[in-house]
Amino acid sequence: MRLSNLADYAVVTMSAAARHCGGGRTSAAELAAETGLPVPTVQKLVSKLSSAGLLRSTRGTGGGLQLARPAAAITVADxxxxxxxxxxxxxxxEGAECSVEHECSVRPHWPVVNEALRGALAAIPLTQLARIEEVA
Known part of the structure; x- marks a missing residue:
């Protein structure tokens, strides 16, 4: 399994946003500059992440982006x-058609596999990804 580029970029963007916790708000342009991602991509991600309740956007003077909840309460799965x-x-x-559905003995087991994968990603909080490693 491989994440899409957009999912990968979302994790990178959220990690950068988490590093601003306690330091006020940031902007999509700032996040793009920090991550090296194109501004339109970050803007698209900000929209999706805000809709999902992970980022909060405030307009006006002193406005900008911030995490919608503490970084420790946001996981890679989220x-x-x-x-x-x-x-x-x-x-x-997810209910998609399958040509071997009527003969498949594995289908009933996929939810268990999917939940194990989700559980592994849910065990990684954003705080872990946002740590800035010191270079020795």
Whole structure:
């Protein structure tokens, strides 16, 4: 399994936003500059992440972006699902048609696999990703 570029960029963007916690608000342009991502991409991500309740945007003087909840309460699973939707390794779990559905003995087990994957991503808080490692 590989995350889409947009999901990867969402994790990078949220990590950068988390580093601003306690330091006021930031902007999409600032996040783009910090991450090296194009401004339009970050703006698209900000929209998705705000809709998912992970970022909060305030307009006007002193406005900008900030995390909608503490970084410790946001996980990689939350970020990926904000961009990709529910975490699922196969489309059949989401009701998509499958040519071998009537013969498949594995289909009933995919929800367990998907939940294990989601659980692993949910165990990684944004605080862990936002740490700035000191260079020795």
């Amino acid at each position: 970020i990926v699902e904000a961009v990709e939707g529910p975490i699922a390794l196969t489309a059949c779990v």
